[in-house]
Amino acid sequence: xxxxxxxxxxxxxxxxxxxIDELEHVLRFQQSExxxxxxxxxxxxxxxxxxxxxxxxxxxxLVHVIAGLRxxxxxxxxxxxxxxxxxxxxxxEHLLRAENSAxxxxxxxxARLRKTEKNRAWKSAFRAEGLDGQAxxxxxxxxxxxxxxxxxxEVQAWARGEGDAPHVEASIxxxxxxxxxxxxxxxxxx
Numbered sequence: 001x002x003x004x005x006x007x008x009x010x011x012x013x014x015x016x017x018x019x020i021d022e023l024e025h026v027l028r029f030q031q032s033e034x035x036x037x038x039x040x041x042x043x044x045x046x047x048x049x050x051x052x053x054x055x056x057x058x059x060x061x062l063v064h065v066i067a068g069l070r071x072x073x074x075x076x077x078x079x080x081x082x083x084x085x086x087x088x089x090x091x092x093e094h095l096l097r098a099e100n101s102a103x104x105x106x107x108x109x110x111a112r113l114r115k116t117e118k119n120r121a122w123k124s125a126f127r128a129e130g131l132d133g134q135a136x137x138x139x140x141x142x143x144x145x146x147x148x149x150x151x152x153x154e155v156q157a158w159a160r161g162e163g164d165a166p167h168v169e170a171s172i173x174x175x176x177x178x179x180x181x182x183x184x185x186x187x188x189x190x
Contacts, residue, residue, distance in 0.1 A: 016096050018107060018114075022078055035079055038071055043083050047091045050084075054094035056102035062095075121190055122160060125183040131159060131176070139175060140168065159183050 045065055049058045066073045077099075084092035100107065126132045130139070133152055142148040157163035159180040165173060 016100075018110060019081070019096050019099075022081075035076070038069070038076060039079055039083050041069070042066065042076070042080055043087065046080055046084060046095065047088050050091040050094035050098065051088070052094075054097040054101070056098055059095070059098035059102040121187055122156070122183075125186040126156060126159070128186060129179045129183040131155060131179050131183055136176075139172060155180075 042062075042065070046062055049062055063073045063077075066076055081092060081095065084095060123132075130136075133148075136142075136152055136155060137144065137148060140148070140151060142151065151166060151168075154163060154166045155176060158165050166176065168176070
């Protein structure tokens with residue numbers, strides 16, 4: 001369907017890794033017939049707007065056209081980007097650059113939002129699987145304090161794949177390990 005592999009696209013569009021991740025995510029979803037019709041109307045407009053330029057005014061114009069059709073730009077733009085990926089990679093590149101110029105804080109905001117959501121998901125998984133502070137304090141037989149706080153961070157970092165297994169007794173490590181696997185399983189389901 002596409003001329004460029006994901007790796008080639010990442011090399012060509014350095015600095016837009018998050019947008020490419022979003023496109024890969026959108027590709028997994030099947031579009032409704034209504035969305036297909038909307039994209040059929042909008043794709044030529046987008047190609048003409050971004051064929052030769054990448055300015056913020058062109059991006060604002062596209063958002064205005066989408067809103068003028070009484071459509072939701074936030075919902076439709078990811079699908080439009082995927083359509084451009086298949087039809088005109090240069091127009092997609094210009095669209096991404098124009099979007100970045102028009103909404104310079106958007107990428108930072110999206111990254112912050114993703115990080116916040118990921119942290120919430122981990123906290124929920126830790127609580128559900130007995131890797132939160134209270135449960136680990138009981139399992140490790142420790143009292144609140146600096147030493148326990150360090151141990152808690154060590155266990156949770158290991159669960160997230162950001163550190164090594166904690167140095168605890170083998171029987172306790174086995175219990176923690178099973179809880180870690182369960183927490184990771186919860187995260188993978190999301």
